[in-house]
Amino acid sequence: MADILTLDGLTKAYPGVVANDAVSFGIAEGSTHALLGENGAGKSTLVKMIYGLVRPDAGTMRLAGAPHAPHSPKEARAAGVGMVFQHFSLFDALDVAENITLGMDTPPPRSELAQRIREVSRAYGLPLEPARIVGTLSAGERQRVEIVRCLLQSPRLLIMDEPTSVLTPQEVRLLFDTLEKLSDEGTAILYISHKLEEIRALCDHATILRGGRVVATCTPADHSAAELAEMMVGARLTAPARIARDPGDAVLTLDGVALPATHAFGTALHDVSLTLRAGEVMGIGGVAGNGQDELLAVIAGERRAAAGRVTLAGRDITRDGPDARRRAGLLTAPEERLGHAAAPAMSLTENALLTAHERKGLARHGFIRWRATRDFARAVIAAFDVRTPGPGQAAQALSGGNLQKFVIGREILQAPVVLAVNQPTWGVDASAAAAIRQALLDLASDGAGVIVISQDLDELTEVSDTFAALNAGRLSAPRPMRGLTMEEIGLMLGGVRGEAA
């Protein structure tokens, strides 16, 4: 079939970095085309150029035979390009139809729009009620709003950026059905994902970017996921390994912990109980917004439980703040790297002080020992291969993966009794992610208890001994990871309690 979109020599440079260097490839009509690459490989710059958000420095694009050089997303949409972003741009307080209206250049009257939303959602198997308030929708339903918004404009090319990162396995299947239906009708799909198994199952072609250049094109189904990963990284990857070890005594217990929601669309925790043993890695899965941040906050001591008990190695720490918990050996790393785990404008030295002054003795009578702090920051940088000119660098100057390695390393080098992390490899490239997972496993092998909260099920199956699911602020009973099928995990994520599954 003819190419709907051809890219020819697209180049885009930013100060200090060439994001895209003479990228050329074509996307066939009705095909599902994967765009693969590590973070920083240039995928987002490329799709931003196609969608009119960024103008190329050089090179041309042709869409359905005609030159395609959009100055704005509006022009791109008019030419037939739709895009579903990884982060949704929806207003919680408005309903589905209102949100869709806001994204349209010429919205039809509401009654007509509601009718068309129903038609499209029925035709493509995307159940959606136009009058529902978006704040009450799940992540999967929100994504449907974004997809329907695009489909209403009948695009010829649909760009999907990491669409499955927030979905349960069941929702992923539903999405794939929709995408297959679309491509049967002749809509081309440009699909960006880190999940290689998905790409193997879904995509007809793949273009692999590394350092802004096209390094390979292939048919994903002909290669194993490991081979695809090696093409992306340009090096061999080894799966994390660990020395098996019998779990020891309980180090952290949560007993009936409850936490009220802080705002209208926040999540409350209800009756959360778990027991974590020394040497155990507990994976906690769940779709975003089901209480992950809240669970980490109540473990960290950033928020105090409204009911229930938290104990660390037998000691009641329910009323303790973050500092007291750190002193006792309970360390955490929240999801948001910039602004939560680290202060963006502060140096790595200052960010090392942020959580480590208690356990590493970096302050005496409150007076900061800057030299010791700097040495500790250097130690983290060295031990975790953080790529940075030095500890004086501001946290915001580091790439996501490097900062994440620093944040995780900062906690691990403090020899925690328990380490709880939320989304430890979110937006981190494959080699950094592998290093972080390996470090977490090593920590557990050395006898610490580790909690990994993540939306990436592949990650959880890789590192966890036990698995529990978080759904609407409730935690399922943890079950041994070995032997759990994807089916069972999906049911647990969907809210069916572990015992019943």
Added chain:
Amino acid sequence: MIALERRAAPSRAWLWGAPLLAVALTMIAGGLMFAALGKDPVAAIRTIFWDPLFDPQFAAYSRPQLLVKAGPLVLIATGLALGFRAGVWNIGAEGQYIVGALCGAGAGLALYPMEAWFIFPLMVLAGALGGWAWAMIPAILKTRFNTNEILVSLLLVYVAESLLASAAVGVLRNPEGGGFPGSRNLSQWASSANPELIAGTGAHWGVVAALIAVILAYVVLNRHLTGFHIKLAGQAPRAARFAGVNPARLVLFCFGTAGLLAGLAGVFEVTGPAGQIGIDFNVGYGFTAIIVAFLGRLDPLGILLAGLLMALTYIGGELASFMLGIPVAAIQAFQGMLLFFLLAVDVLTNFRIRVGRRDIA
């Protein structure tokens, strides 16, 4: 097209270059304004910035005034800067300054006419506590009821001014003053006087206190966890909570420190340069100190320099209006320009200007 591009890290050079550029721009824009008013701009600028210190005719009077005016500004601004660093907006230092003066003066006058060594220290203590207590009102309201500290602290300035007026004609009025409003002259009562310590410099105990405050604030901000937590809370509130900073305690600390220092400034002023509690005792040091704090980039050493600069524009401004007949409003506009340009060029610390094609990235 001219575009602003965020720097990866704040520029060190501009951190200090920006205030200098702001002063230069103020001189240019101010000069244009003076010229438009029909005054010689060069003479006006020289009268404001040079004559108070070096003119043989005026320097003898003006030079000591520099420290007299800079003292309370630096003392108050140092306290405010701690809060501003933490994102705690105490706009009511003027009120804390007034209440500090009232409490200090009240404590002393209660013992009049006794002569004792402990009276002055007692007054200083009472003034500090008064300023502290006045600052605790917005702080506690904020931590308890989440009220807006900007509004509460600002409105309490007007309450304090009313207290001042009522005290000047009521409880603190000089019984031997022939019915005129105003208290006894504290600078002429040996036990309460806060005299010039070194003749011809204008340095009184308030100036000494300001220097000590600057040094302590410098140590706290750069060497102590408290200062680290203050900066953290201002830059990244969520990271601060993650680090174990208690936001309520921080609000109390910042307001308390600022109130204490403003109260001290008040008591040193009422026992020294002002001499007595009067209806017009406060002249806006508490508000000007906000400008000084920002002009000094919320850094204690910067505040020291900014306080001196600000005092200079005050003295020079008075001189210019007296010598050249420049309207007081124009002098105030000139001082306003200084803050305006400082905030305007501030953007260069975090952004660089790029001239060229624009991208939506």
